[in-house]
Amino acid sequence: MFRGIDEVEWASMEHAYGSAADVPELLRGLASPLPQERETALDGMYGAVHHQGDVYDSTLASIPFLFTLAGHVGLADRGEIVELLASIGGSGDEDAFEDGADDVVPGRDAEDREDDNHAMARTAIRAGAAVFLDLVTDGDPQVRRAAPSALVRFHDEPPRVLALLTERLRDEQEDGVRLALVESLGLFARLYADSAAPAVDCLESLCAARNDPGLRLAALGQLAWCAPDRLPDDLVPTVVALLHIRSQRFRPSGEPVRTSSDTLIGSLRRMRPADEEGAQLLRTLHQALGSRTADRIALLKGQLSSQDTADRCNAVWMSAGLFREWRAAYEEPVALIGEQLGSDEERLRWAAVSVLEFLFTLAAPAADRLATLVESGPDSWGRGSATLGRPLKALARCGDARAVPALAEVLRHPVVPNETGYTIGHLGPAAAPLAPLLRERLAEVPLDDPETYGRAAPLLSGLGTLRYATAVPEVLRLLHGTPRELRLRDALVKALTRALGAFGAPAHEAIPALRELLTGGNAVAAADALWSVEGDAGAVLPPLLRALAPQRDTGGPRTAAEALGRMGAAAAPALPGLRRLTDSAEVWERTAAACALWDIAGDPVPVLPVFRAAWTQNPYTRRTITACLVRMGGAGAPVHDLVRTELTSPRRHRARSGGHGSHDVLDDELLLRDCRTALEAA
Structure with missing residues (x-):
């Protein structure tokens, strides 16, 4: 060999x-x-x-x-x-x-x-x-x-390949291999469109009632990819019926269970669904249906009504791709996913809470089930562990105040999961009772530990969101007391100044400390916070103007532009630099500069062309642009065609092949909210 x-x-x-x-x-x-x-x-x-x-x-x-x-x-x-x-x-x-x-x-x-x-x-x-x-x-x-x-x-040699596939499909006895052959026929039809007719005919014939339900599901999935016009009119009820028949017949493979090593390959094997074949069949069909969200929702409802837990578990995982990529009314499937939280099957409960976790406010139809799970005890909280319990995180992320008591218990524990502070921000005013506990935990963060930043930053985020200025002494303790050589000290200083800026005028005690930072590497962050706390344009403009200049050694131009925009008309001396920044090669810098130009001067002429170009070039800028359009009111009308098109698009603006972010659904829902507000404000 x-x-x-x-x-x-x-x-x-x-x-x-x-x-x-x-x-x-x-x-x-x-x-x-x-x-x-x-x-x-x-x-x-x-x-x-x-x-x-x-x-x-x-x-x-x-x-x-x-x-x-x-x-x-x-x-x-x-x-x-x-x-x-x-x-x-x-x-x-x-x-x-x-x-x-x-x-x-x-x-x-x-x-x-x-x-x-x-x-x-x-x-x-x-x-x-x-x-x-x-x-x-x-x-x-x-x-x-x-x-x-x-x-x-x-x-x-495509003709030879097609002939062999159809021959093997006729003679093959092993179910898993037959499914692979069907998938390959669909692949052939997609890759060789000019020679696809025999493959498509074969797939259509496999959908006939006399065939095995798994084989028919596979053929329907491939037909949806390569010839959707050949699908039956009653596709969804047909698929649901086939799924139920298959579930009644399905038994786990008789192959021996393999002991996996401590490798990535081994981990992936352990994560495979109980019915991996069924998962693949339905995943293929869901992906092929794409933007046909009504059909996919109906299909999910059928899957989630199955008596078989493996079918329901597969449905939950299938829903993740649908929710992340497409916009639709998801109340019914989300509520059904919430029902799975009461299952005795751990794999199914884990799948359900994993999906609800990234839905944020869209998880509201499942909130009662999440609250019941959270109220059942500390096992769902993450108290004393490195990560916050997923049921509790999902409940808090959908803005449900029933998460507050459990979060309070988490904060009382000596070990606070790092996610806690960030999660609290999604609860709004309902989280106010947690502010004193956040302050207590911040007071316990060591000054010279390698993990100081990791422990402090989430707590600071929570305190800033709640605008709890009573914590200024604890913030200053970290600002003054951490050694300069501390790991991630610059990141910590930025987090500290952001919190002080969020506190606003009640943080006046921090003014001397912020002024000391105006000449260092954190000058932009300090200036931004100092404006919020003191409102002294004469003190904060010089470092912000320096950050806009060609010598960018005091902070990023984008963050400087954002800070100047928050100053409004008081930042008028920055207008020439901001106009230059709208010609930057970096789309985020151009976008931030354009937003600041409007907030300072109120002139839409130099702003709207930048918005139109950035909107197309980088979809991630759309939330920033739309938030500014809300502030512009009728002055933004010349680019409202972009907003109206966004509202009619079925696909989420962050959807992409090959990956996703944990906040993609939330960001898209917030974009849609701001799009509607911008049109209403015009």
Whole structure:
């Protein structure tokens, strides 16, 4: 299997963590008779040799040996090696193709669009793709499941590939492999549109009532991707009925449970749903339905009404992608997700609270269930742990005052989870009783501990949100007492000054300390706070004007512009610098400068063109722009077409492929709120 491996100059090559001298050991580990050694080796291949999809010279040198391993009959876990080869070759290319991007698809020259290593990897996988022809009929079901999609992606004879897929689908007996073949037919139809008709016809025939419900669900999902016009009119009731039939027949796989090692691969295996196959079937259908939110909500309601906990758990996870990407009325599915909090199944409860946690105010229909869970006891609070309990966090994030007593108990504990202070801010005035406890905890933060910033910043955030100026002495203790060499001291000083600024005039005791900071590296933050506390334009303008100048050594121009905007007309001397900043190459600087120009001078002429360009260039600027449009009232009308278009868009402004942020749903809901307010204020 490894002939010639020692002749390769691995030490002269690299992977994600430096020298690739350890790659031969990883490759040999893939052939180990011990499951944990194979898993560790696979983790190393993904973690270093193919780190986050990258292709290094050592990755290219590994390809011939991976092909040899994949074709070695009797070797365990070869299916995962096939998946690794497909990933190295660029197995996700069809995702970009589906989105309409002019990306790499079979039959095009990859070299025109990819860097050299990725292009060479794809060429190498294509050159060896004949191996996949044999693997489609391999004796190992795991290999037969992995091979079809690799064959579609990389083999250069589409008619031969299609003929083999349909033949195998007719002869294959193993359910999981049949599902993989159906998925590959759908992939073929998407990648080879000119030759797709036979594949689409096959998928449509598989939707017939005589077929297995799992197979029919798979075919419907693929048909939704490649030929949505061929879907049945009664799609949702059909899918729900098939799901219930499948659930009655489904039994966990008889394959032995594998002991996973302490690796990323092992962790992912442990996180797999109880019915992974069912999860994949429904995930495919949900993704294919895309913006058809009414159908997807109806489908979720059907899934969440299932008697099977695995079906309901899958539905909860499916809902996450829908909520994050699309705008719709979600009260009913959210309430049904809340019902899952009363389940005896821990996996289902954990899934439900994980989704409710990122919904913020949209989780309100489940608030009663969350409150019941929180009131059941400290196990749901996170008291004494490093993280705040998810049920409590979800309840507080949706603004429910019933979270206050439990948060008070958390704050009374010697160990306060760092998230607590940030979470309190979502409760508004209802959190006022927590302010004295936040102050007490802040007084206990050590002055010279490496974790001083991590412990203090969340507490300061909570106190600032509640405008609890009684805590000024505790803030000044940290400001004066932390040593200059303290880790993250600059970040701590910024957090301290933000809190003082939030306190406003009642923090007058801090004026001398803030004035001392006007000539240092935190001058912008100090000036911003000093204006809020004292309102002395003569003191705060010089450092803010310096921050706008070409020599940017006293603070960021963006934060300076934001601070100047808060000063209003008193910042008129900054207008020339702000006008120059609207020509910055950095979109956030231009946006902040434009907002400040309006707040200071009230002239929309230099502001609106900046807003229009930034709105399109970076969707993340839209909340900042819309908040300013609210302040502008009718003066912002020339760009209200952007606002109206946003309100009619079905997709969340932060939705993107390949990732999401914990606050994306909240930010989008706040954007929609401000869009409506801006139009009402015009």
